[in-house]
Structure formats: C-alpha cells, structure tokens
Amino acid sequence: xxxxxxxxxxxxxxxxxxxxxxxxxxxxxxxxxxxxxxxxxxxxxxxxxxxxxxxxxxxxxxxxxxxxxxxxxxxxxxxxxxxxxxxxxxxxxxxxxxxxxxxxxxxxxxxxxxxxxxxxxxxxxxxxxxxxxxxxxxxxxxxxxxxxxxxxxxxxxxxxxxxxxxxxxxxxxxxxxxxxxxxxxxxxxxxxxxxxxxxxxxxxxxxxxxxxxxxxxxxxxxxxxxxxxxxxxxxxxxxxxxxxxxxxxxxxxxxxxxxxxxxxxxxxxxxxxxxxxxxxxxxxxxx
Amino acid sequence: xxxxxxxxxxxxxxxxxxxxxxxxxxxxxxxxxxxxxxxxxxxxxxxxxxxxxxxxxxxxxxxxxxxxxxxxxxxxxxxxxxxxxxxxxxxxxxxxxxxxxxxxxxxxxxxxxxxxxxxxxxxxxxxxxxxxxxxxxxxxxxxxxxxxxxxxxxxxxxxxxxxxxxxxxxxxxxxxxxxxxxxxxxxxxxxxxxxxxxxxxxxxxxxxxxxxxxxxxxxxxxxxxxxxxxxxxxxxxxxxxxxxxxxxxxxxxxxxxxxxxxxxxxxxxxxxxxxxxxxxxxxxxxxxxxxxxxxxxxxxxxxxxxxxxxxxxxxxxxxxxxxxxxxxxxxxxxxxxxxxxxxxxxxxxxxxxxxxxxxxxxxxxxxxxxxxxxxxxxxxxxxxxxxxxxxxxxxxxxxxxxxxxxxxxxxxxxxxxxxxx
Numbered sequence: 001x002x003x004x005x006x007x008x009x010x011x012x013x014x015x016x017x018x019x020x021x022x023x024x025x026x027x028x029x030x031x032x033x034x035x036x037x038x039x040x041x042x043x044x045x046x047x048x049x050x051x052x053x054x055x056x057x058x059x060x061x062x063x064x065x066x067x068x069x070x071x072x073x074x075x076x077x078x079x080x081x082x083x084x085x086x087x088x089x090x091x092x093x094x095x096x097x098x099x100x101x102x103x104x105x106x107x108x109x110x111x112x113x114x115x116x117x118x119x120x121x122x123x124x125x126x127x128x129x130x131x132x133x134x135x136x137x138x139x140x141x142x143x144x145x146x147x148x149x150x151x152x153x154x155x156x157x158x159x160x161x162x163x164x165x166x167x168x169x170x171x172x173x174x175x176x177x178x179x180x181x182x183x184x185x186x187x188x189x190x191x192x193x194x195x196x197x198x199x200x201x202x203x204x205x206x207x208x209x210x211x212x213x214x215x216x217x218x219x220x221x222x223x224x225x226x227x228x229x230x231x232x233x234x235x236x237x238x239x240x241x242x243x244x245x246x247x248x249x250x251x252x253x254x255x256x257x258x259x260x261x262x263x264x265x266x267x268x269x270x271x272x273x274x275x276x277x278x279x280x281x282x283x284x285x286x287x
Numbered sequence: 288x289x290x291x292x293x294x295x296x297x298x299x300x301x302x303x304x305x306x307x308x309x310x311x312x313x314x315x316x317x318x319x320x321x322x323x324x325x326x327x328x329x330x331x332x333x334x335x336x337x338x339x340x341x342x343x344x345x346x347x348x349x350x351x352x353x354x355x356x357x358x359x360x361x362x363x364x365x366x367x368x369x370x371x372x373x374x375x376x377x378x379x380x381x382x383x384x385x386x387x388x389x390x391x392x393x394x395x396x397x398x399x400x401x402x403x404x405x406x407x408x409x410x411x412x413x414x415x416x417x418x419x420x421x422x423x424x425x426x427x428x429x430x431x432x433x434x435x436x437x438x439x440x441x442x443x444x445x446x447x448x449x450x451x452x453x454x455x456x457x458x459x460x461x462x463x464x465x466x467x468x469x470x471x472x473x474x475x476x477x478x479x480x481x482x483x484x485x486x487x488x489x490x491x492x493x494x495x496x497x498x499x500x501x502x503x504x505x506x507x508x509x510x511x512x513x514x515x516x517x518x519x520x521x522x523x524x525x526x527x528x529x530x531x532x533x534x535x536x537x538x539x540x541x542x543x544x545x546x547x548x549x550x551x552x553x554x555x556x557x558x559x560x561x562x563x564x565x566x567x568x569x570x571x572x573x574x575x576x577x578x579x580x581x582x583x584x585x586x587x588x589x590x591x592x593x594x595x596x597x598x599x600x601x602x603x604x605x606x607x608x609x610x611x612x613x614x615x616x617x618x619x620x621x622x623x624x625x626x627x628x629x630x631x632x633x634x635x636x637x638x639x640x641x642x643x644x645x646x647x648x649x650x651x652x653x654x655x656x657x658x659x660x661x662x663x664x665x666x667x668x669x670x671x672x673x674x675x676x677x678x679x680x681x682x683x684x685x686x687x688x689x690x691x692x693x694x695x696x697x698x699x700x701x702x703x704x705x706x707x708x
Contacts, residue, residue: 005290005385009375029415036412040403043444120394121416122375281378284371285298 019277023124033131038138052139053146056094063090067217077220077241077252082161084248085154091147092244093216096174099140100182100236101207106132107186108203111194111283118284125280129190133183140175151247163249170246174239177265181235184269191275194283215240220252232257235264288500289350289373289468294382295524296343296368342368344524345382352467353498355490357505357515357532359539364521366504370394370470373502388467391417395472396457402446406437406456409445413460427463434489435459436482455482462489469493472504487513508536509693546580546675548573556670559654566595566602566627566655566667571674574636583680583699587639591653592632593668599627599657602667606639607652612672616649616697624657645680645690647697 023030042048067073068086075089076082107129111118114128154160193200214236215223223231231237238254238261245251343365350356358366372379374392399416400409410431414424424431432438435456437448445453461469469490487510493499505511511518511532518535520528528538550571557567574588581587601624608616619639627633653673656666680690686699 006387007385007390009372009379009384009386010382026415026418028419028421031421032412032415036401036404036408039408040401043403117399117416119376120398121392122390123416123418284377 019124019126023126023130026124026127029123030127030131030134033127034135034138037131037135049142052142056091056098056143057146059094059098060087060091063094063217073218074221075219077215077244078250079221080250082250083159084162085160088147088151088154088162088248089219089244090217091150092247093214093240095140095143095147096178096240096243097211097214097216097236098143099136100178100239101211102139103133103136103179103182104186104189105203105207106136107183108189108193109200110187110190111279112190112197112200115284126276129183129187129276132186133179137175137179147247161248161250165246165249167246167249167253170242174243174246177239177262180269181239181265184265184272187272187276188268191272191279191283194279195286210234210236213237233260235261235268237261288352288354288388289348289386289502290384291346291348291369291373292383292385294343294346294369294372294379294384295341296365296372296377297380298340298342341524343372343379346521346524346526348519348526348529350500350502352500353494354517355494355501355503355515357503357511357518357535358521359505359508359511359518359535360521363523365524366521367394367472369521370472370502370504373468374470386468389418389465390468390470391461391464391466392470393458393461393472394470396454396461398457400445400453400457403444405444406435406441406448407432409456410460413457414464417461417464418466419464423465431459431463434462434485451479451482458482458486462486462493466499468500468502470502473506483510490514508539511536546677548576550674552670552673556672557668558671559666559669562666562668564668565597565599566593568593568653568655568668568670571653573674580677580679581641583641583643583645583678583686585641585678587641587676589637589639589674591635591637593627593635593655594631594633595627595629597629599667601625602627602655602657604635604637605654605656606673607654608644609650609652610647610697612650612652616644616647641676641678643698643700644678645686645695645697645699646678646692648675648677649697650675 038049042051045051047054064086068075068090075084075086110125110128110132118125118128151162155162155164189199189203211217213231213234220237220241232254238258241252242258245253346365346369358369360366370392371377371394373384373386374390374394376392376394399413401412404412407428410428411421411424415421432441435452435458437452437456440448440452445456448456461471471490490501490503491514494501501514503511503514515532517530518528518532518539519526520535520539528535552568552570568591570592572590572592574590575581575585603624604621606619608618610616621637625635650672651674652669652671654666654669656664659665680686682689690699
C-alpha cells in the first residue's frame with residue numbers, strides 16, 4: 001500500500017512554485033513581522049510613529065523652499081492657468097516616492113537581512129517581502145491621511161484650482177500599482193543580491209538618481225515635448241502624475257501611458273516572483 | 288510519516304558567492320584570453336568548476352509516527368545537512384523527502400527573536416515563525432510562560448535577558464509546538480542541567496502521549512539514551528547503522544577506533560608539531576592475547592617497534608590516558624630511561640599496570656621524550672592515538688560495587704581508612 005504524503009520535497013523545481021496558499025496560511029506571521037518592524041523602528045524614540053509624518057513634512061518644506069521658491073521650477077503637469085499650492089504639489093509627489101523607494105529598498109534586502117532566520121527555519125520566504133511591503137504601506141497610509149487633512153484645509157480656504165472629481169477613485173488602484181511595482185523590483189534585486197552584493201550598493205544610490213527621473217520635484221511641463229515618450233516609459237512617472245490628477249482634479253492623465261505602466265508593473269512583478277521562487281530553495285547555499 | 292528516499296546534497300567547493308560582478312567579468316575575460324584568474328588569491332588552491340563535495344551520498348530512511356530517532360555521527364557526517372533538508376531550509380540535490388504534518392525545526396534556539404520585543408511578543412513571533420497560528424499561541428501562552436520560568440520578566444524586552452533566560456524562553460516555545468515532526472539540533476546543550484532535564488522530560492512526554500515524531504541530533508550520548516528509542520549513525524554522508532540505541536552508540540564510538548592487538552602508525556598519527564624527531568614509533572603489539580576487555584588490576588604487556596636516526600642518551604616514555612582524546616584521565620610514566628641507538632626495526636617491551644583505572648573505553652597516546660642539554664623536556668616523537676582498551680572493573684574486595692564513571696570519574700584513588708575514635 002502506497003502511503004499518501006502531504007508534503008514532498010524533491011530536487012525538481014517548478015518554474016512557478018510560489019506557495020501562495022502556504023503564504024496565506026502564515027498570515028499571522030506576516031502580521032507579526034509587520035508589528036515587529038513597526039515596534040522595532042519606533043522603540044526608544046520620543047516621537048514614535050509621528051516620525052512617519054515628520055519625515056515627508058520636512059522634505060516637503062525643503063522642496064517648497066528650494067525647488068519652488070529658489071529654483072522656481074514649474075509645478076504644472078499640463079499647460080494652463082491653474083493655481084496649485086506648491087506645498088501640496090510636492091507633498092503628493094513625495095509621499096508616493098517615499099513609499100515606492102522605501103518598499104523597494106527594504107524588499108530588495110529580504111534575503112540578506114533574514115539570512116539568519118531563514119537559514120534555520122522554513123517558512124514561506126515570500127512572507128518577508130510581503131510583510132515589509134505592508135509595514136511601509138502603513139506609514140504611507142498615515143502620510144496619506146496627513147496629506148488629505150492639508151488638502152482639505154486648502155480646499156476649504158479656497159483660492160486654488162483643486163476640484164473634487166471622480167478621479168479620486170483612482171487612488172486605491174494607484175496604491176495597488178505602487179505595491180506591485182516596488183515589491184516586484186525589490187524581490188528581483190533581492191534574488192540577484194544573494195549572489196552579487198553590488199546590487200545592494202546600487203539600490204540606495206540608484207534610487208537617488210531615479211528620483212530625478214520622476215516628476216517629484218518639478219511638474220511634467222518641464223520635460224521637453226520630444227523626450228516625453230521616453231520620459232513616460234519610466235513606470236513611476238504615470239503613477240505620480242495620475243496621483244496628482246486624482247487629488248487635484250486636473251493635470252496630466254494619459255490612458256495609454258498609464259496602462260503601459262501597469263503592464264510594466266505586472267511584468268516586473270511576475271519576473272520577480274519567478275526569480276524569487278527559483279532562488280528561495282537553495283539560496284542558503286550561496287549567500 | 289517521514290520517508291527519505293535516496294537523498295543527496297552536493298555543495299560546491301571553493302568560493303561561491305561573495306564575488307562581485309567585476310570579479311566575474313575579469314574572470315571571464317581572463318578565461319577568454321587564456322590567462323590565469325586575476326581575482327584568485329595568491330597561494331589559494333584553485334578549485335575546478337565542477338569540484339564538489341557530497342554532504343549526503345544517498346540517504347534513505349523511514350521514520351514512523353511517534354518514533355524518537357537520535358542521529359549521531361562525527362562532525363561533517365551530514366547530520367545537520369539532513370536536518371536542514373527535512374526542515375526545508377535548503378533543497379536536496381536529488382532524491383525525495385516525503386512527510387505528513389508540520390515540521391518544527393529547532394536548528395537553533397530563539398530563531399527570529401528580536402531584542403526590542405518583550406518576552407511575550409517574542410513568544411508570538413517565534414511561534415509564528417515555527418508555524419503556529421496566533422490562536423494556537425493564545426491558547427498555550429500561559430503554559431509556555433510557566434514552563435520557561437521567566438514569568439517575572441515576560442514583559443521586558445529580551446535584549447535585557449540573561450542568555451539562560453533567553454534560551455529557556457526560546458525552548459519553551461518550541462516545546463509547545465503542535466507539530467507532528469520535531470527536529471532538534473543539539474539545542475539542549477544550553478541552559479542549566481535542571482532545565483535540560485526538564486526539556487528532555489517534556490520531549491519524552493509529548494512524544495509518548497501525543498505520538499510526535501522526534502529527530503534529535505546530539506554529540507551527548509547521555510541525552511540520546513534518555514530521549515531516543517532508535518539511533519541512526521551517519522558517516523561521511525551515508526547511513527552506517529540504523530536500529531537499537533545502545534548498539535548504535537557502540538557503532539559510533541567504535542568508529543572512533545576500537546581495541547586491537549596490533550596497531551600501525553603512518554604519518555597521520557604523528558601529529559605533535561613540537562616533536563623534534565630522530566625516533567619514529569612505528570608499530571605496537573598487545574601481548575595479552577587472552578582477552579579483549581581488561582579488568583582493573585590487570586597488567587598490560589606491550590611491544591613497541593621503532594626506528595631511530597640518531598642516538599639518544601636517556602629516553603623516557605609516557606602514556607597519556609584520555610576518553611576519546613577529550614577528557615583526560617591520567618598518565619603513566621616509564622620507570623627508567625632507555626638508551627636508544629640508531630637503527631631500524633628495534634623493539635621495546637613495556638608492562639603497564641591498570642591498577643586504578645575503572646570502567647571505560649580508554650585511549651592511550653604514546654609519547655617518547657627526553658631532557659635536552661639545558662634540562663628542558665623535549666618530545667621526540669608521539670603517536671596520537673596510540674591504542675585503545677576497554678576496562679571493566681571486577682567485583683572484589685578492592686571494589687565491591689559496580690563503578691559508575693559518569694558520576695565518579697574513571698580512577699579509583701587510595702582507600703580511606705576508618706579510624707575508631
């Protein structure tokens with residue numbers, strides 16, 4: 001009589017073996033990782049989670065002074081006579097970028113940072129990047145609330161061109177896309193860094209450069225028309241411009257580029273998952 | 288329950304990882320130009336690309352539900368690799384491992400503990416990493432805290448714990464896991480003796496009452512004896528024994544070397560770096576041919592074959608007695624010195640009294656030494672190990688009880704006199 005086994009470990013690897021069901025079974029662990037990240041981050045600080053607000057707030061103030069008042073870069077995404085409060089403009093870009101870059105950087109470190117634990121115990125490896133991504137999402141949530149409070153203040157005071165439009169409903173979709181894109185990039189890099197540590201160096205520095213390629217510190221109008229297509233190929237750009245379009249009620253929204261950016265996000269995410277599942281089985285031998 | 292079928296695990300030798308893309312490119316270009324690898328460290332051994340090391344060379348095992356299997360073997364025998372494969376930390380190179388139920392692996396205590404979190408939070412953390420759900424931990428947390436004996440500090444961050452408290456807490460979590468298969472790698476070697484015993488008892492309980500399967504790796508034969516009902520001996524990646532506990536331990540210890548009537552000493556035995564040389568101990572014959580197990584009080588007659596390159600005026604010998612070269616028991620010195628003249632195939636006879644040695648499997652190292660012109664002791668040659676003998680104590684006037692070396696050590700000293708006052 002052949003015995004039935006629930007778990008079978010072999011040397012063969014399937015191309016796409018992600019343990020999604022198993023990862024879901026470990027949802028308590030995901031939750032605990034998120035909680036641990038949060039507790040560990042703000043333990044022994046006076047401000048605690050308020051740091052999540054202080055950081056983008058200060059960055060935005062600096063941006064408003066340097067890029068707005070001193071450099072006088074345009075804050076317009078499209079030509080027209082719009083009154084955009086610079087502070088809100090920079091903050092919109094900043095919180096999106098902060099989530100994107102933060103998640104990417106943290107998930108790209110998945111294997112290296114958890115090598116100790118993963119070398120001793122098995123749990124679905126995907127748990128780690130998922131938890132990282134969620135804990136950053138919480139910070140982003142806090143920042144988004146802060147953003148909307150300020151947004152509401154501007155809206156009530158008036159004298160701006162901000163309108164409330166149905167485009168606001170795009171925000172959940174945008175958030176989802178940011179999660180997919182940043183996590184996708186992160187796990188690709190994390191898979192490669194198990195062998196080449198260079199990439200870990202490159203991430204911090206590369207993200208700084210990438211920042212300039214995104215319309216965070218300036219409006220899209222600054223980009224010459226002939227380079228626009230090239231510029232829009234950066235999958236982060238449509239996210240940021242569309243986000244501003246959604247919250248301000250006007251701005252740049254191009255369905256084609258937006259869908260392209262979605263497609264790129266999904267492809268990157270998919271590649272990331274495949275790479276990740278290939279690496280996770282044996283990465284302990286090479287790390 | 289758990290079926291391991293012809294599993295192998297291969298590791299690549301030499302440096303893997305830790306290499307940069309620049310190094311790889313340089314290496315590639317050097318290969319294309321037929322030059323030597325520029326990134327290689329000077330003097331480092333070059334490993335062929337396909338030079339590998341087989342940590343496991345085809346291991347097959349079947350473990351039934353509720354069995355407590357001890358896995359023993361020397362360092363590098365593949366014990367930890369096997370446990371890693373079963374706990375899915377890394378994948379096998381070939382073969383299959385099939386199992387039912389959850390696996391709780393304790394290859395280390397306190398995996399995933401975070402210093403900033405309190406003891407209580409870490410229980411949840413550690414439990415979840417080991418595969419428990421929050422609900423399960425909720426229902427067991429009181430038991431876990433009680434078992435850990437650190438209730439007083441349970442809401443303090445563990446970074447302020449002493450290492451003992453840390454270990455106790457970590458083990459408590461693992462011991463309360465509801466997994467069908469538990470894997471432990473030498474984890475009981477920590478914590479104080481009382482707690483160790485408590486852990487072993489707990490493991491015994493859960494296995495007997497709830498039918499958990501336990502795989503336990505240890506170098507401590509006593510804990511193996513206490514916990515396991517079956518032993519698997521691994522040697523160089525292969526299963527060399529599978530069965531009864533005492534027999535398995537015997538095989539493992541025997542693999543270390545057993546008693547023989549004739550020993551030869553090739554180069555690998557002459558490991559003393561400070562030996563000045565000049566005399567070479569070559570072979571040893573045990574002349575007591577009537578027995579293989581000696582008794583306390585016996586006299587051991589040995590014949591030593593040696594060669595000498597030069598003359599030594601006064602050579603002395605010492606026999607250093609140890610248990611496996613680790614626990615030192617005592618030393619026997621030669622009574623007088625002997626004059627050694629150069630020549631091949633020379634012999635010396637020794638007679639050793641085994642008066643004070645009690646029960647045990649002893650290793651004797653043979654060392655020839657002399658005093659140089661400045662009166663300093665110098666080792667001329669030594670063989671490590673020299674020979675092994677088993678001693679049993681006879682029940683007689685000299686020792687009316689069975690000697691228990693685990694409590695009393697291996698030597699019986701002079702008797703105490705009772706003086707009436």
